[in-house]
Amino acid sequence: MKICIVEINNTNFFALDKNTNSLLNSNWMFSGDSKNILMPFLLNILNNTKNEFSLNPTSFLQASHLNAVNPFDFDKPLENKVVAIIQVHHPIFKYDQMCGPKGTQTIMAILESWKSNDNIIGVVMDYNSGGGQGSGTREVARYIFEYPKPIVSYTNDLCGSAAFYLYSAAKYRFINQYADFIGCIGSMSYSIDLQGAIEKSGGKVNEFYADSSPEKNLQSRELKKGNERPLIEKMLNPNADLFHSDIKDFMPSISDKALKGDVFTPDEALKEGLADSFGTLQDAIDKVIELHNASDNSNSNSNTNNNMNTTQLPSLQSVLGLDAPLASTEENGTYLNAGQLETVENRLVELDASNTALQTQLDAALANTEAQEQLTAVNATVTGIEASIDGMLTSAGLDVTGTLTEKATALSAKVAEMGGKDGAIHTNPKVDVNNEATASNVVGGVDITGAMNN
Structure with a gap:
């Protein structure tokens, strides 16, 4: 971790490198007292000294025999198919720490290089971390979630907050039944005021704001007055909302209770949907192999289907x-x-x-005697109606076949036709004059001799 002293007008100012600036200006995702591990880093920044305590750097293991592989040799060709293991046994940082852990940017870069390494079939990420920087965490979590090779999460210790953010993004998630706790989903701000240290060194901090900039640094200005609400509403709540949204995307079955920020034992973790199952590191390795083989079979079937x-x-x-x-x-x-x-x-x-x-x-209908009798009666009525209509059609000189509806339609048309004739002109009955036996000049008691056969 580097720090430079820049002299301007005989006044000393701290010029921080990218990592230090990120550490001092980031919101944090920590569980419990895990945040206390940051103190040595920050004190060393102020004292311009190197870290005198040891933290394991992010390490990578060859899963076939669990032999340590130099983390800087990840581009080195491998002879056999392997599952890589990334140990995240430290706070989550965005950038690499001097003599300390790798940052999420480096982890993401290494994962990117492994995409094209055909001998690395997948990755196990082994967590023992209470969280860390919020900055950069969402980026690498989404990256893990969309990674083309299977990534499986495992924890045998604690996995909280920012570490859980990464843990949740894997294809599958194991928790050892003897692990400590998991969860602590949420966002927090850990405020560090260096003004006293600067003033003790002879410096003086003054803040002045233009009249047109009343909301500039509003959150920190209000915080100095003891009002944390602007900081919570502007910074923490939006970060927590994004955290919750991503977790629900990664783990649709997670419970609402798990999203409130508490930590959970392994048994509770399974109940609340924070992990997929109990397991060991070997189980996680086997799961990567299983997912890889399933993906290979799927791709093989897809290639066959293309033909x-x-x-x-x-x-x-x-x-x-x-x-x-x-x-x-x-x-x-x-x-x-x-x-x-x-x-x-x-x-x-x-x-x-x-x-x-x-x-x-149908069986019920056939067994219904009353319904059968009613049906027989209806059929008889319909048959009688059809016979009557046939007789009327014959009398009207119509030869119509077809359904009862078609016959009734033809008869109705004939009635309409007859009804349209002039009622003042009588119909002249044609008496068969060649058959005297049937001839008669009286019809209905009226002598029609004068009108016969006109």
Whole structure:
């Protein structure tokens, strides 16, 4: 960790490097007293001394034999397929610490280099950390979540706040049943006022603001007055909201209780959805291999499917309830894939259930004597009506066949036609004059001789 003294107008100012500036100006995601581990770092900044205590740097292990691999040799070709292990046994920092842990930016860069290394099939991230800097944590968490190779999380100690942010983003998450605790989801601000130290060294801190800048540094100005609300509302609440949103994206089954900031034992962690299952480091390694093999099989099937044709059979697809066309090859013909087979199976179950229900209804209807008698009576009435209509059609000189509805329609049309004639002109009955036996000049008691056969 570097610090420079820059002399301007005989006054000493601290010119901090990128890492130190990030440490002093970042919000934090810590659990419990884990924040106290920062104190030696910050004191060394003020005293311009190097760290005299030891923290394990982020290390990488070859999973096949768990032999340590120099973290700076991660580009070195590997002879065998391996699972890489990243130990995060330290506070979370954005940038590398001198003689200390690797920062999340470096971890992300190393993971990026492993994308193209075919011998590294996946990664286990082993956590023992109470959290750390909020700055940069969301970036690497999203990176882990979208990483193309399987990343599996594991903890046998504690995993809180910023560390849990990274832990949650993996493809699968193990917790040892003897681990300490996990969780502490949320955002906090750890305020460090260096003004006293600067003034003790002979410096003096003055703040002046333009009239047009009443809200500049409003949060820190209000904090000095004892009002923390602007800081909470402007900084902490939005960070916590993003934290919650990402955690729900990574772990949809997590409980609302787990999001309130408390820590949980391993048993409670499984209950509240903070971990997927109990396991050991070896279980985590095996899970990476399992996920890698599953991905390989999926890619193999995908490549095979790319050489296949698809056949559109809309009628068959409709009957089977399929949305996608059927795959086919010249050698094997047309077939159903696993998803389509499941759809067909479900469809057959539905049809079988529907057929059973209809048969039950039919049996009930046939067993209903009263309904059968009513149906017979209705059929007889309909038959009589149809016979009457046939007689009227014959009398009207119409030869109509078809359904009862069609016959009734023809008869109605004839009635309408007759009703449209002039009622003042009588219809002249044609008496058969060649058949004297039936001839008569009286119809209904009226002599119609004068009008006959006109």
